[in-house]
Amino acid sequence: MTRANSGRGRVWLGVALWAALGAAQAAAAEDPTAKAVDAILATYDRKDAPAVSVSVYRDGAMIYSRALGMANLEYGQPATAQTVFDVASVSKEFTAYAIALLERDGKVDAGADIHRYLPELPDYGHPLTVADLIHHTGGLRDTNILLDLAQRDSSARLTQAQMVRLIARQTSLRYVPGAEFSYSNTDYILLAEIVRRVSGQSLRAFTEARIFRPLGMTHTYFRDDVTAVVPGAASPYAPTIGAGWRRWIYNVEYLGSTGLETTSEDLLKWIGYLDRPPQGDESLVAKITAPAKLSTGAPVNYGYGLWRQRYAGRDAISHTGAIAGYRALIVWLPKEHFGLAVTSNMPIDVGTPAERIIDAYLGKPPADPADAAAKHKEDAAPITPDAEVLKGLAGRYVPEGIWSVDLVAADGKLYWASSTQPKTPVTLRERDLFTRGQGDGMRWFRFVRDPKGAVIGFEALTDVGGQSLGGLFRRAPVYAAPPQALTELEGDYYSREVDATYTFTVKDGRLVARSLWSNNEAHLYPVMRDRFDTDVIGLGVLQVERDRAHRVIGLRIVGGGLSGMRLVRTAGAGR
Numbered sequence: 001m002t003r004a005n006s007g008r009g010r011v012w013l014g015v016a017l018w019a020a021l022g023a024a025q026a027a028a029a030e031d032p033t034a035k036a037v038d039a040i041l042a043t044y045d046r047k048d049a050p051a052v053s054v055s056v057y058r059d060g061a062m063i064y065s066r067a068l069g070m071a072n073l074e075y076g077q078p079a080t081a082q083t084v085f086d087v088a089s090v091s092k093e094f095t096a097y098a099i100a101l102l103e104r105d106g107k108v109d110a111g112a113d114i115h116r117y118l119p120e121l122p123d124y125g126h127p128l129t130v131a132d133l134i135h136h137t138g139g140l141r142d143t144n145i146l147l148d149l150a151q152r153d154s155s156a157r158l159t160q161a162q163m164v165r166l167i168a169r170q171t172s173l174r175y176v177p178g179a180e181f182s183y184s185n186t187d188y189i190l191l192a193e194i195v196r197r198v199s200g201q202s203l204r205a206f207t208e209a210r211i212f213r214p215l216g217m218t219h220t221y222f223r224d225d226v227t228a229v230v231p232g233a234a235s236p237y238a239p240t241i242g243a244g245w246r247r248w249i250y251n252v253e254y255l256g257s258t259g260l261e262t263t264s265e266d267l268l269k270w271i272g273y274l275d276r277p278p279q280g281d282e283s284l285v286a287k288i289t290a291p292a293k294l295s296t297g298a299p300v301n302y303g304y305g306l307w308r309q310r311y312a313g314r315d316a317i318s319h320t321g322a323i324a325g326y327r328a329l330i331v332w333l334p335k336e337h338f339g340l341a342v343t344s345n346m347p348i349d350v351g352t353p354a355e356r357i358i359d360a361y362l363g364k365p366p367a368d369p370a371d372a373a374a375k376h377k378e379d380a381a382p383i384t385p386d387a388e389v390l391k392g393l394a395g396r397y398v399p400e401g402i403w404s405v406d407l408v409a410a411d412g413k414l415y416w417a418s419s420t421q422p423k424t425p426v427t428l429r430e431r432d433l434f435t436r437g438q439g440d441g442m443r444w445f446r447f448v449r450d451p452k453g454a455v456i457g458f459e460a461l462t463d464v465g466g467q468s469l470g471g472l473f474r475r476a477p478v479y480a481a482p483p484q485a486l487t488e489l490e491g492d493y494y495s496r497e498v499d500a501t502y503t504f505t506v507k508d509g510r511l512v513a514r515s516l517w518s519n520n521e522a523h524l525y526p527v528m529r530d531r532f533d534t535d536v537i538g539l540g541v542l543q544v545e546r547d548r549a550h551r552v553i554g555l556r557i558v559g560g561g562l563s564g565m566r567l568v569r570t571a572g573a574g575r
Contacts (some may be wrong), residue, residue, distance in 0.1 A: 051079030059190035087328035090319030091260035093305030149538025192256025236325030267341035313365030
């Protein structure tokens with residue numbers, strides 16, 4: 001592949017991939033691997049369901065590309081290689097690359113405090129740098145959770161300016177910048193705003209001129225106007241109960257954390273650039289794909305919108321995306337010079353077919369003898385406990401900072417139940433370990449006992465070697481709140497940080513809450529005196545605040561992504 005230091009040379013990278021595609025498609029008819037991939041994707045080849053688009057890269061060429069299903073169900077429009085999908089958080093790597101280009105231009109300093117570029121943000125009491133945003137180490141609260149508390153979702157027309165004002169209302173951080181890692185969409189909305197202010201162009205205009213046009217990504221752009229007509233764009237859908245589909249209303253206009261519209265084929269041009277950067281860009285690609293460190297020296301395997309982790313048993317650079325009915329995945333395997341992109345307009349697991357496709361082309365990877373997680377799992381075989389053992393483990397477990405858990409013994413099994421998740425079975429294992437499925441993965445835990453052998457709690461573990469993630473789910477008696485403990489909380493509570501008021505009432509013996517914009521009531525579950533779990537992610541876990549006369553003056557969020565936020569009881573609240 002031709003390499004050049006000019007923008008013209010980088011256009012050639014994309015053109016070369018397109019040229020290779022024609023030959024690849026011609027050969028695919030006789031390629032047994034391509035036929036195997038067709039078989040993996042066959043379940044999506046339907047005229048009554050939304051679409052999936054998959055493109056595969058290897059050694060500088062696009063070797064497979066196929067779109068299946070429907071881009072638009074209302075009009076019976078099939079998906080094609082040119083169908084445009086929203087790729088949600090896959091957007092982040094392009095936002096970050098725009099920042100990297102401005103760094104190279106000398107217009108952005110990643111080590112500078114963000115107030116240099118965003119002076120309207122409050123003083124957090126600690127320096128917060130652009131690099132903290134890039135690596136998710138700043139401690140800013142996630143906008144998705146803020147919107148959940150405000151009861152706004154993707155059906156509302158949410159603009160970039162609104163989101164920046166919302167972020168500017170947050171008066172504190174979750175932790176000292178650089179001390180911890182926590183994925184936050186807020187970081188990349190602010191990075192997009194920095195691009196706009198420093199470059200004098202919108203994120204859409206800057207990325208089209210500096211990234212997408214040079215790479216030949218002709219079907220890629222940041223969507224900054226939901227009213228614009230986009231020929232060939234896929235509409236998002238969600239499954240209905242039983243069978244069929246419903247439209248998913250999606251009106252988001254804020255950018256940086258999301259908002260990129262593209263095709264799976266265009267994404268391969270980006271993979272091709274990372275895999276074979278033009279002369280002069282090698283150091284830039286090395287920079288955006290390098291790991292970082294916390295202030296403690298612990299590694300951070302995220303930066304510039306890219307995860308550095310194992311995928312399908314191999315070292316990978318990757319990112320997923322999910323918003324409304326859209327799903328996306330981009331994976332680059334540097335050692336194998338291989339990559340793929342998956343896009344969809346329905347909420348499916350895109351990871352499972354992607355792993356199968358990787359295995360189809362590269363074969364299953366050999367087991368890594370140094371993989372401590374594999375050893376750990378082999379040494380922790382499942383056990384079948386008797387009724388007395390289950391009874392001894394069942395009960396309530398209360399952690400710091402997140403929702404409590406009830407372990408429930410029933411039908412000869414142990415189940416995990418909490419206010420925000422459906423009841424799911426757990427698997428008891430040797431050495432006081434147990435596991436539960438969560439999403440498309442498995443989570444590991446270990447019971448903790450006192451010197452006499454009694455269970456006093458459990459702790460969450462990493463998948464590697466069974467190391468503790470810190471924090472104890474401490475065993476606690478089940479609390480039955482007296483009626484007065486509920487009725488005294490009735491009234492209105494206001495959060496300035498999201499400009500929302502919640503009204504708390506007792507209904508059928510249960511405490512519920514609703515804001516003006518709520519479609520459903522939030523339910524509060526008493527955990528102990530003056531502490532409640534909720535089934536709303538934004539409200540999280542609530543602690544009652546009282547004055548010296550023990551009168552209720554407000555609620556403080558002590559668990560979930562908005563810990564530290566307060567809802568102040570307003571004048572005229574009901575009693």
